[in-house]
Amino acid sequence: MSESIRTSEQTTCATRQRLLEAAGEVFAEQGFRAATIRDICRQAGANIAAVNYHFGDKMKMYAEVLKYAYEKARAKYPSELGPQATPEQRLQAFVQALVYRILDETRLAWHGKLMFREMMEPTEALQTLVEEAIRPEFERLRTVVAELLGPGADIESVLQSVWSVTGQCLFYYHARHIIAVLRPKGAYSQQDMQRIADHVVKFSLSAIRCIEKPKAS
Amino acid sequence: MSESIRTSEQTTCATRQRLLEAAGEVFAEQGFRAATIRDICRQAGANIAAVNYHFGDKMKMYAEVLKYAYEKARAKYPSELGPQATPEQRLQAFVQALVYRILDETRLAWHGKLMFREMMEPTEALQTLVEEAIRPEFERLRTVVAELLGPGADIESVLQSVWSVTGQCLFYYHARHIIAVLRPKGAYSQQDMQRIADHVVKFSLSAIRCIEKPKAS
Amino acid sequence: MSESIRTSEQTTCATRQRLLEAAGEVFAEQGFRAATIRDICRQAGANIAAVNYHFGDKMKMYAEVLKYAYEKARAKYPSELGPQATPEQRLQAFVQALVYRILDETRLAWHGKLMFREMMEPTEALQTLVEEAIRPEFERLRTVVAELLGPGADIESVLQSVWSVTGQCLFYYHARHIIAVLRPKGAYSQQDMQRIADHVVKFSLSAIRCIEKPKAS
Amino acid sequence: MSESIRTSEQTTCATRQRLLEAAGEVFAEQGFRAATIRDICRQAGANIAAVNYHFGDKMKMYAEVLKYAYEKARAKYPSELGPQATPEQRLQAFVQALVYRILDETRLAWHGKLMFREMMEPTEALQTLVEEAIRPEFERLRTVVAELLGPGADIESVLQSVWSVTGQCLFYYHARHIIAVLRPKGAYSQQDMQRIADHVVKFSLSAIRCIEKPKAS
C-alpha cells in the first residue's frame, strides 16, 4: 500500500513527465536496446503499461525522450549569442556549451549523453534528431567558421575545420574511459571544463588564423 | 564432468577458430549485448552449444575474442617512423595512419571496430587493452607534441593538444552516422582520406605553432 | 539460413509430436487466436520455448498442425476408391468419409474440426491448406458428380451440385449447436453417422438423377 | 459507487446507441474475443471507459448487442407466403429468402453475420436466439417438407431433408472463403443469386420427389 504513486494533487500528467526523465537516464546509461521498459517504469514509479499508454511503444517513447533531451540540453547550456557578437565570441559560446553538455556528470544531465549515444548507435530516430536538433547547430558553427576563415575559403575547407572543432569536443566524451585509464583523475570540476573549452577555442582559433593567413596573403 | 573448456593457450581447433572469427565480426558489428550466440554460431557453422563447450559462456568468449583481436591488431600497423625523423614528419605519419585505419572501411577489419566499441562501452578487459595497445601509441604522440610545443609547455598543455589531435581523427569514426546524414556522400576515396589527414596535420601544426609562440615570447 | 527448425519430413521427436497433438486439440477447440501457447505446452508437458525451438513461432506451428491434421484425417477416414468403382460407390465413399470426419467426437478426432475452423475463420495458412488438401478432394468429387450428371451437364451445373453435396455434409458441423437446441440428443453414435451419410447420398443421387433425366430426354 | 449501469429497457442515450451499433459491426466482423473495446469505442467516437459505464463489461455489452441484433433482424425479412400457396412455392420462397440474405453482402448487415457467428461459437445467449428467432423458421420449413414428402414420411426423414435444404443454403456462407480460393470470382450478382436459389430448389425438390416415390409405392 505504500506503493501509492500519486499522493499529492498534480494537475499536469506527472507520470508522463517522470517517465520521460527516468527513460532519459536509463537510455543514456544503457542505450535503447539494453534499457528495459520495466526498469524505466520502476524508476519512474509507474506501471509497465504506462509506456504504452503515454507513448505507444518503446521506440516512440525513445523518440520523445530524444526530443525532450534536446530541448532540455539547449535550455541548460545555451550556445547561441546575438548576431552582433564577434565570430570569436560565438565560437567560444558554441564550444563551451558543447563541452559543458558533454562533461556535466550531474545525475540530472543525461541529455547530452543520450544524444551522443544516438550518434554512435543510431536508431530510426536519428534522422529526426539530426534535422531538428543537430543541423541547426551545425549550420551555426559552419557560419562562424566561414566568417573566421574569410571569404577565400572553399566549402570543403570550412567543413573540415568544423569537424576539427567538433571532434576536439566530442573526444572528451567518446574517449572518456580511455582517458580515465591513461590519466586517472576524479570527475570533471567546473574549472576543468572551463579549461578544456578554453583550450579547444584557443587551439582552433590559432589553427584557423594560421590557415587563413597564407590564403589571404 | 568439470573441466574441458579451452583457454587461449591451447591447441587451435577448427571450430574454435571459426567461432573466434565469427564472434569477432558479430561483436564488432552489433556489440556484446545485441550480438546473439545463435547468430555467431550460424555464421561459424557451429552448433549453438559450441560456445559453451569451447568458452564456457558468452562473456568468456567475448574476453577471448578481445584478446585475439588485440594480438591480431598488434601484428598489423607498425607505422612508426625512426627517431631521426622530424616531429612534423612523425605527426604526419601518426595522423595519417590513424585516419587511414579509421576511414578505410575495407581495411578497418573487425579488430578495429571491436576495439573502438570496447572504448565506448568498456568491460573489464579495457584496462589491459589500454595498457598494452593504446598507451604506447599515446606516449609516442605525446612525445611528438611535446617536441613541437617546445620545452616551455607544461604537461597539461601537451596533453590537451594530444587530445585535440586524436579527437580530430576519431571524430570521423564516431560521428560517421551524423556526417552521413549531414553531408551524404559515398565511401571515402583514397584522395578523401589523404585530404582529411593533411587537413588534420595542417590544422594541428598551425595551432601548436601559434600556441607555442606566445609562450616562447 | 541453417534453421534448426524441423520440417514435416524430419525424424519424429517425442516432444514435437506431443506438441503437434496438443496444439491440434487446442486449436480445434479455441481457434488460432484464442489458443495460447502456454496452454498447448502445458497440455503437451513441454516448456514454453519448445514451440519456438520446434516450429519457430505460433503461426508456423499452426501451419504444421494443419498439415498434420490433413494427413491424419485422410489416413483415419480414407475417402478414395479405386477407379473401377462406380460413381455411386465413389460418392458414397466420399460422403461417408466427410460425415465421419466431421461428426466423430472422439477426443482424438480434432483433425476434421480444425480444418473446418480454418475454413470459417481463415488465417494465412488457408491458401496452402486449400491447394494441398482441399482442392484434390474437391476435384475428385467434381469428377464423380460430372460422371453422374452425364456429358450434357455444363460446368456451372456440376459445380452447384458439388456444393449441394458438400453443404449437406458440412451443415451437421456448422449448425451443430443449433441442432443441439432444436433437437436435443446425445453424441452421434456410429449408427447415427451412417444414417446421415446414407441420407445425404440418397438425397443427392435422387436429385442428380432427376435433374439429369429432363436434360437427357 | 454501485448501480448506474444501464439496461436495455432504459432511455436511449446517444453514446450508448452508437456503441451498440459499432459493437455490432465489430463483433460481427471479428468475433467476441478478437474484437477489442478500444476499437469499438474508437468507431463509436466514445471514450474507452464508456463500455464499462454503459454495460458493465465486454461480455455484458455483447449480450446486449445480440439482443439488439435479434430485435432488429426480427423486424426485417418477413418473407412468409400465405397458407394457400403450394408447398413448392413456399419452399421456393424460403430458399430464395435465405440465399439472398446470405449472399447479398450489402444486405447482410452485421445482424446476420453476428447471428451466424453466435451459431458457430455460442455463448449463453444462443438458447434464446434459437427459440425466438430460428425455431419458427425451422418449423415452417419442416411443415413444407413434410407436405412434400407426403404422410408416409417419418419424423426423422423429414428432419434429414430439412437439414439437407438448409445445409445447401448455408454452405455458401460458411464455405465462402474456400469457394473464393477454389473458384475465384467477384461478388455475387443478382443473377448468380437467383441461379443458386433455383438450383437449390430444383435439387431439393427432385430429391424429395424421388425419395418419396419408392415410399409411396
Place this chain on the structure above:
DNA sequence: AATGAATGAGCCTTCATTCAT
C-alpha cells in the same frame, strides 16, 4: 453522463544456458 489516467494480468517471443548422448 462521461472521461483521461492508470493498472495488472497475460500473451508471444527471444535468448543464454544446460543436459544427455
Place this chain on the structure above:
DNA sequence: GATGAATGAAGGCTCATTCAT
C-alpha cells in the same frame, strides 16, 4: 570433440478493467 533437445528467465506489447474527477 560435438550436437540436438530442452529449459527458464526476461522482454515488449496488448487488453479489459478501474479509479478519480
